[in-house]
Amino acid sequence: MEQVVFYLFAFLIISSALAVVSLKNIFHCALFLVLCLFSVAGIFVMLHAEFLAAVQILIYVGAVAILIIFAIMLTSKLAGRDPIMTNEMTFIGAFLALILVFSLVYSLSNTFFRLADTEPAPQSTLELGKLLMTEFVLPFELVSVLLLAALIGAIIIARREGN
Amino acid sequence: MELMHYLTLAAILFSIGFYGILTRRNAIAILMSLELMFNAANINLVAFNRFTTPDGFTGQIFAIFVVVVAAAEATVGLAIVILIYRNWRHIDADRVNLLKW
Amino acid sequence: MLEKAFIIPLLPLFAFVAIVFFTHPREKLSSWLAIISIAAAWVMSIVVLVEMLAYDGAQPYRLEQAFDVINFASFRLEFGIWLDPWAAIMLIVVTTVSLAVYVYSLGYMHGDPRFSRFFAYLALFSFSMLGLVLANNFFFIFIFWELVGLTSYLLIGFWYEKKSASDAGKKAFITTRIGDLGFLVALMMMAMFVGTFNFQEIFAKVAAGHISGGLLTAIAILIFCGAVGKSAQFPLHVWLPDAMEGPTPVSALIHAATMVAAGVYLVARTLTLFLPDWHTFVETGALTTSAWTVAWIGLVTSLMAASIALVHNDIKRILAYSTVSQLGYMMMALGMGGFTAGTFHLFTHAFFKSLLFLGAGSVIHAVHTNDIREMGGLSGKMKITTMTFIIAALSISGIFPLSGFWSKDEIIGSAYRHPFFMVVALIVAFMTAFYMFRLCFLTFFGIPRDRGKYDRALESPRSMTLPLIFLAVLSVVAGWVGIPWLKHGYASFVYHGYPHHVEPNILLMAVSTAVALSGIGLAYLMYYKKSISAEAMGERFKPIYTLLYNKYYIDEFYDHVIIKPTHALARFLWSFDDRIIDGLVNLHAKVTLLLSTVKYWIDVYIIDGIVNGLGIVTDAASGVMRLLQTGRLAHYLLVVLFGLILIVLLSTSNLLNWAFLEAGIK
Numbered sequence: 001m002e003q004v005v006f007y008l009f010a011f012l013i014i015s016s017a018l019a020v021v022s023l024k025n026i027f028h029c030a031l032f033l034v035l036c037l038f039s040v041a042g043i044f045v046m047l048h049a050e051f052l053a054a055v056q057i058l059i060y061v062g063a064v065a066i067l068i069i070f071a072i073m074l075t076s077k078l079a080g081r082d083p084i085m086t087n088e089m090t091f092i093g094a095f096l097a098l099i100l101v102f103s104l105v106y107s108l109s110n111t112f113f114r115l116a117d118t119e120p121a122p123q124s125t126l127e128l129g130k131l132l133m134t135e136f137v138l139p140f141e142l143v144s145v146l147l148l149a150a151l152i153g154a155i156i157i158a159r160r161e162g163n
Numbered sequence: 164m165e166l167m168h169y170l171t172l173a174a175i176l177f178s179i180g181f182y183g184i185l186t187r188r189n190a191i192a193i194l195m196s197l198e199l200m201f202n203a204a205n206i207n208l209v210a211f212n213r214f215t216t217p218d219g220f221t222g223q224i225f226a227i228f229v230v231v232v233a234a235a236e237a238t239v240g241l242a243i244v245i246l247i248y249r250n251w252r253h254i255d256a257d258r259v260n261l262l263k264w
Numbered sequence: 265m266l267e268k269a270f271i272i273p274l275l276p277l278f279a280f281v282a283i284v285f286f287t288h289p290r291e292k293l294s295s296w297l298a299i300i301s302i303a304a305a306w307v308m309s310i311v312v313l314v315e316m317l318a319y320d321g322a323q324p325y326r327l328e329q330a331f332d333v334i335n336f337a338s339f340r341l342e343f344g345i346w347l348d349p350w351a352a353i354m355l356i357v358v359t360t361v362s363l364a365v366y367v368y369s370l371g372y373m374h375g376d377p378r379f380s381r382f383f384a385y386l387a388l389f390s391f392s393m394l395g396l397v398l399a400n401n402f403f404f405i406f407i408f409w410e411l412v413g414l415t416s417y418l419l420i421g422f423w424y425e426k427k428s429a430s431d432a433g434k435k436a437f438i439t440t441r442i443g444d445l446g447f448l449v450a451l452m453m454m455a456m457f458v459g460t461f462n463f464q465e466i467f468a469k470v471a472a473g474h475i476s477g478g479l480l481t482a483i484a485i486l487i488f489c490g491a492v493g494k495s496a497q498f499p500l501h502v503w504l505p506d507a508m509e510g511p512t513p514v515s516a517l518i519h520a521a522t523m524v525a526a527g528v529y530l531v532a533r534t535l536t537l538f539l540p541d542w543h544t545f546v547e548t549g550a551l552t553t554s555a556w557t558v559a560w561i562g563l564v565t566s567l568m569a570a571s572i573a574l575v576h577n578d579i580k581r582i583l584a585y586s587t588v589s590q591l592g593y594m595m596m597a598l599g600m601g602g603f604t605a606g607t608f609h610l611f612t613h614a615f616f617k618s619l620l621f622l623g624a625g626s627v628i629h630a631v632h633t634n635d636i637r638e639m640g641g642l643s644g645k646m647k648i649t650t651m652t653f654i655i656a657a658l659s660i661s662g663i664f665p666l667s668g669f670w671s672k673d674e675i676i677g678s679a680y681r682h683p684f685f686m687v688v689a690l691i692v693a694f695m696t697a698f699y700m701f702r703l704c705f706l707t708f709f710g711i712p713r714d715r716g717k718y719d720r721a722l723e724s725p726r727s728m729t730l731p732l733i734f735l736a737v738l739s740v741v742a743g744w745v746g747i748p749w750l751k752h753g754y755a756s757f758v759y760h761g762y763p764h765h766v767e768p769n770i771l772l773m774a775v776s777t778a779v780a781l782s783g784i785g786l787a788y789l790m791y792y793k794k795s796i797s798a799e800a801m802g803e804r805f806k807p808i809y810t811l812l813y814n815k816y817y818i819d820e821f822y823d824h825v826i827i828k829p830t831h832a833l834a835r836f837l838w839s840f841d842d843r844i845i846d847g848l849v850n851l852h853a854k855v856t857l858l859l860s861t862v863k864y865w866i867d868v869y870i871i872d873g874i875v876n877g878l879g880i881v882t883d884a885a886s887g888v889m890r891l892l893q894t895g896r897l898a899h900y901l902l903v904v905l906f907g908l909i910l911i912v913l914l915s916t917s918n919l920l921n922w923a924f925l926e927a928g929i930k
Contacts, residue, residue, distance in 0.1 A: 006168065010168075010172050013172065013176060014172075014175055014176065014179070017176055017179040017180065017183075017199050018179060020179075020183060020192075020195055020196065020199060021179055021180075021182055021183030021186065021187065021192075021196055021199075026189055026191060026192055029192055029195060030191075030195065033195050033198065033199075036199065036202070037198075037202065040202045040205070040206065043169070043172070043206055043209075044205075044206075044209055047169070047209045047210060047212075047213045048213055048217075049209045049212070049213070049223050049226070051223070052205075052209060052223050052226055052227060052230075055227055055230055056205075056230060059230050059231070059234050060198070060202075060230060060233075060234070063234060064198065064233070064234050064237045067237060067238065067241055068191060068194065068195060068198075068237070068241065070241075071191050071241040071244055071245060072191055074245055074248070075191065075244060075245060075248040075254050076189075076191075076254075086186045086187060086188060087186060087187075087188050087256075087257050087898060089185055089186055089898055089899075089902065090186050092902070093181075093182050093185035093186045093902070093905075094182060094186075096185075096902070096905050096906065096909065097178040097179070097181055097182040097185075097905075098178070099909055100174075100177075100178045100181065100905065100908065100909050100912070101174055101175055101178045103909050103912045103913050103916075104174040104177075104178075104912055105170075105171055105174055106913075106916060107912050107913065107915055107916035108167065108170050108171075108174070109167065110916045111916070113166060113211075113214070113215060114215065115166065115214050115215060116214070116215055116216060116217055116218075118217050118218060119217060120213055120217040120218075121217065121218055121219075121220075124220065124223065127220055128220055128223060128224065128227070131220055131224055132224065132227075136224050139228060143228055143231050143232065146231075146232065146235055147231065147234075147235050149235075150235035150236070150238050150239050151235075151238065153239050153242070154238045154239050154241070154242035155242075157239070157242040157243055157245075157246050158242040158245045158246055160249075181901075181905055184897075184898070184901055185898050185901055185902060185905065186898070193897075256896070256897060256898065257896055257898070259895075259896075259897075260894060260895025260896050261895060262893060262895040263893060263894055263895030263896075
């Protein structure tokens, strides 16, 4: 049963990813991106990372993807014809990407991972919250500062002159 | 499922994302491909967390932070893209080559 | 006074220094300073002689005073005085003739622009000659030997504006130099083999037999070389006639009485080296090789010079050859072992020869010519000159009872063991009488041949005639100290080895007088009475006449055989040297130029090449490298991807594992 679900999600991820990188219409790409992100959330759930799945959907799909769609709408000529979406490196890029996959898989399969036998811990959310506030509080704060900086930066970059 | 399956999945997703960055001309498409790569990394992290140290949550914490940072980066990136569009009326990555020799 | 004899040479030296540095501009003062100094020296010399004569000891008086200049174990140089009767006699000779000449020069050199300088040179000469006479070792005597040569050169070439005069000075110096070379080699041999220069030490070594045989002969002959040069013996006699270019007082002082006598003095002084075994010699009369050399050269010289004097017409040249001839006489006597004879003749000859020269100077001063063919009948106008001259001429011809008679007889007598020499000596005596009176008759008697000169002729001033009279007196009486019948005459005062006893030889006296009278008679007939024509004689003996007139062509011979080749060699060497030096310098310059050009090229091309090359390479490389910067992100990422794949592959391969293993990481 688990396998089927996995393969389903895997199929979704891969196909939507392929769509993201190859479709001519950028808007369609964005939509497929959303689909991909949802599928990844599903994978997370399978890996007993429920909170993370929620975070993924909230942030990635809810914020980033929307942002991207907004940007698309601001910057593309939706009504016009679609310009050429890919550059001259498709062939070599595909070739090298394939090689990358194979080399990664090869190297991973030759690596010995010390797998543990224990079951994953339940109530991940609670634990994660505790950890964030105790052990990882510093990165937590830093990341909030980072977000602030990013926010201000984005505003400054994107505002119109004279304002 | 085995660790290897998840790792393979993440590798494929990563490569697809890399291919997308290399190939696409639209700057936003590049950013979207970048998101794909981030997600591949996240899958890896969580998979390792699940199979190697199931008691701990280090991988998940890491993945959370990756998400947050990715979000911030996407923000700034898109702001830049908008700015470029505003100045040059296009967002063709191939034509953004001011650092050319 | 005897111990202070060393002051005698210092007096004219003082005059020389004073004139050169202080009184030069004041002519009268300079000349009187010189005269006073030499007069004082003369007086001192007389005192020395008197004291020496009064010396009452078993041995004759001998004094040696010296101080060491350099005294190492192997080498000793000293300056010292050797005072003995012979030295005392020489002191008298030098100072007397010098005094006469100095006074004479007051008149003769009057009006000469370099008047003071003349007296300075005269004083320097007197100092040198007196020092030479008193020296006690070879080194010291050599110093004065050279000094005398120097002053001779200076005085001969005194009127250096005249080329012939300066040439004559050069000739004198160079010719005597050749002789001096022999002397110098003798000195070196002495230093090497004998180890001392001191006369007495050397004589002692000879007596002890330390030096003998070949070495002794060699040294003696080499010393004689020096004497040959200085005393103008054959073959180095050529300078003396030319030296007549100098002022007449110079000729009188240096080339008649004193400097040329230095050679004779040296041989006499060192006679021990020539005849080391005096005792045997006295017994047997056997002569050594060196003594024979001296005697023969003396003989040849006297004969040759006398023959040349027969035909010359320059009054001073005749007297010069006469001097050479008389010196030959003295050398011959010394070579025969006649120490007393040779020195005695030197003594008397100094007086009458200098008188002859001064008289000739007086004549020249009056008629302004040297050529006797332009003179004649001067006896009427120059009485004192004529009279003194005749006295001197009689003396030199050997007429009783003048001084020359006694000394000449001694000379001829000293050759009694060798009849050939006696005969030749008599022949020379004949010639001497002949040419002297030829000179007298042609100059002072007969009809004046150049009326203009004759009219202007006047007797010379007192400054010139007084010395003439003074010397004339000496020419008469000086020889009386050597009269054979005298118990304590010259021969018992000045001798070598044993006191010399002179046997009066009536036969010899008669023969020599006859010879002299016949010589005078012939001259009388030819040049006074003109009963025998001189021209006819000359025609009949034309070849001989030409030979004699050209001085046996000796000068020409030297010129061709020695002088011209030397000049040629010198020119050749000069041009060779010049070419080499020029060549070297030019070569050096060219090489330097070449090197610098090469270096320039290297500098320009290599350094420029390197620098430019660096620039070019960098430029080219950057030209290529910049193409990597396409500005397109995709391209950069491609590279990244490539690298990523590489890393992934490497991480799995054994390479990295092996590397980690090496580094010690598991």
